[in-house]
Amino acid sequence: HCASSASGTGAMEAGIINFLSAGDRVLVGCNGKFGDRWAQLSAAFGLEVEKISAEWGQPLDPEQFREKLVGDTEKQIKAVIVTHSETSTGVLNDLETINRYVKDHGEALIIVDAVTSLGAVNLPIDSWGIDVVASGSQKGYMIPPGLGFVCVSPKAWEAYKTAKLPRFYFDLAAYRKTAAKNTNPFTPPVNLVIALQTALRMMKAEGLDSIFARHQRLMNATREAIKALSLPLFAPDQAASPAITAVAPVSVESEQIRSVMKKHFDIILAGGQDHLKGKIFRIGHLGFVSDRDILAAIGALEASLRELGYESMTPGAGIAAAARVFAQS
Template identity: 60%
Template sequence: MIPGPTPVPEKVLQALSKHPIGHRSKEFQELVESTTKNLQWLHQTQNDVLTITGSGTAAMEAGIINTLSKGDKVICGENGKFGERWVKVAKTFGLDVIKIDSEWGTPLNPEEFKKILEEDKQKAIKAVILTHSETSTGVINDLETISSYIREHNTALSIVDCVTSLGACNVPVDEWQLDVVASGSQKGYMIPPGLSFIAMSQKAWEATEKSDLPKFYLNLKSYKKSLVSNSNPYTPAVNLVFALDEALNMMREEGLKNIFSRHNKHKLAMSNAVKALNLKLFADEKCLSPSITAIKTEGMDAEEFRKTIRNKFDILLAGGQDHLKGRIFRVGHLGYVNDRDIITVISAISNSLLDLGKITVQEAGEALVVASKFLETK
């Protein structure tokens, strides 16, 4: 029950175990054609969605180095570990970073983006880089509003980390006119780590013609050229593509609306059960991510609590990162997670709190009643 790698369905594991085939074969080209169409469906886009053998960070770096040039002015949103990472990546490649930040556990303020973009009369800002679902804190940022302000600027690109939001909540790439959208296989896609995905708008492709940042393996023009013939410029992770094909077929069968609804009810069940257990949510309740719930552990060490749950129930929870280590634990509920999993992890947390004398038997029972009410919703 961590935010990645997430549980992998049996059917996907079986697909993963197939004997590899040649990545230049007709059979593999048919597989690439199928997965590409389903990736476009998941991203709700008619534009290119490229598959890279690498992590979500590879996709985000690719988005930055293929569309920008050294010295370009960019806005970076930072309200957690991954927003912090994109600031570091941008600075590594010599970009001029304007940072918009907020305290970890609170969302980025869209109006701050609007103000800076409106004041940029010379159109010097070339991109806005931000994280949609901040995995480190359990916060989801208001991408829809921020992207509308980026569109009004008319020059800046949106470069978005959707690693724990794609496949968990609505990210209509074309409707919101997002330019570069990155995600990773080990999250909502329900397959092991190793693949990343990057959706590119026509505006983003136009920006690649001016980009002067160094790139070779992550040169997206090579991937676009190969995709015309349903191929890949380099040796891909063939068996992960087998798994991807099966996972996307499962997602298509469930349907986008049902996928988003399932993640939302798990978020509500988890967050409300936490409150019933006299624990506090780390993230602002108005901006809870559908993928992960971060929980404060005032009066006890979060790392020791995680260890107890792992030893006693064989359930792995995520810890806090950087200054939050020992202060919070995080429950992942994205991808191949069902109602039983939510009830099980709430029961484990309740039982452990009961053993520590932190709650009563009645409170433990009430948490399950509260969660069940949300799980019963369609």
Template identity: 65%
Template sequence: MQDKLTLMIPGPTPVPETVLKAFGRHPIGHRSGEFQQIVRRTTEKLKWLHQTSSDVLVITGSGTAAMEAGIINTLCRGDRVLCGNNGKFGERWVKLARAYGLEVEEVTAEWGQPLDPDAFRRALEADADRSIRAVILTHSETSTGVINDLEAIAAHVRAHGTALLIVDCVTSLGACNVPMDDWGLDVVGSGSQKGYMMPPGLSFVAMSERAWQAYDRSDLPRFYLDLGPYRKTAAKDSNPFTPAVNLYFALDEALTLMQQEGLEAIFDRHARHRAAAEAGMKAIGLPLFAAEGHGSPAITAVAPDGIDAEAVRKAVKQHYDILLAGGQDQLKGKVFRIGHLGFVCDRDVLTAVAAIEATLRRMGRIDAAPGAGVAAAAAVLGG
């Protein structure tokens, strides 16, 4: 049967019917009063989601645009920065920072392990002349299924007093608690195709007052991603360039759905789905890749020892029309990843676990009793 594809990847994620209908509306003028009302509504809702009173700006672009904007609007060529690197997107931060001539010092951990907050503390405490201008990291490392302890790292950055905290929250915002103001985060980047339950195409950059002070001294080249004009026009419920009008329609509806569910309920749902996916995989004898207790609420990475992970993905797609994510770089063929963020319900997680279990049985690569994975996941979801 065609057209039954179920996305269980960390982006793009499934999109609710009402969001798709909103997206499919006829475009309107982006300088019209009607569109200004949408910008005003979505701005307030974005602040609610970020738990901030600071600016949250919308860019037509991917999550990487938000990451780049965070750097070029707050730093100067030659600035010393600490970059957390424990996966593909930590590596991207390092490459991006070096591309703009920043002096990068890496705080690393093996892929599958979380970043050590004490490593940041030691580096920051050793910075007697306060020359470190920023700490940059990924909250939920999508490539490995690891969640980093952003709250603890943020506390060390605040104690430093000078460094900004710039964070990729692309797969954590809308999946777990990211209270920007309470934790003292300065720049938070995210993308529409993740927890926002929307198609790809919008990125979001939240900027603290400290970040805006850094903007005034920043000398890195920028034009389309210069956040100054975005802030100026946002105050007038507008945009400096032609925005993705239909994606704003979708954003308005998606954020309304999120507000109806409520932040705590959203966070609880994602935590429950993480626990169910992890329990299901363990019950059928598949090891998890992320260190115990550090799995992301957005995605579960599975390392099927002695089994080609790509063969599992291909078979699940072929027989059940469920798309799982593969491993990246050195993890290709060694892990597959189950996305469970955004518009995902208990049924979706149960179905994915059942399909993986049935696939392994079809391949003759499972010793667990029939239904063991589904029973373990169901016990979590029904608990």
């Protein structure tokens, strides 16, 4: 494990450039802002990028990865880059299945953006044999942004030896070497390291299974509430991220909802990115979030919808649906 002063994007850059060389062929799963970002990043470093795309809001199709990987009899695919939880759309990709196909291929590394999945959903890195996992401090780890993590498998360290992309600040071997001496190659964000210690103690006390169950419960309560308010969910139930829920309202403006929520209730909902700007709003339920927070958000959402003249709901239906989920889990 290597930790650096960087955002999640910095951690992913480290996770990619340490194990590849210019011209290497990589498959990149693209079904949202972050998948697209890793394709751009890979191209910026001269990798030969092949996108496996799905519509934003839909999950990646593992079958498309399988076909490419099975067809690659000359083992030219050096890495498969997948965003586990696509924060821009609230979609959880089927990493387990995609990873199985990568393992069948045998040569390619699997590099995972786990920024909003690690600490929210089960990601058994070692037993699945994930080669590179990148994440950041401000999501499942509940502390401010600025600390990026990268977890590296023995197979990826082997690839490191021949990988030629230039690197210095993000040269993970330097972090590995100094970590063994309990120090860092470059000044770390010390306040975040200390905060992380507290966060990890909290996570240990709660227990991973309970943490995952809590995120599942928060997601279910949010989704049931949104359905009860007759608002369309952007991602399908079977590919819903336990980190964030995207909503695509039709008879009321997304940006107006965000504005009222912020002004009257001091609650910030994320908007859509790129072509989804103005079309969706997103409710985060990742990390330091409790049942109470969801009830506050849904309650404020109901009040905001009412203020905006939204008529397709029974007042209180959202809270009732969320409370039902909490009572059952």
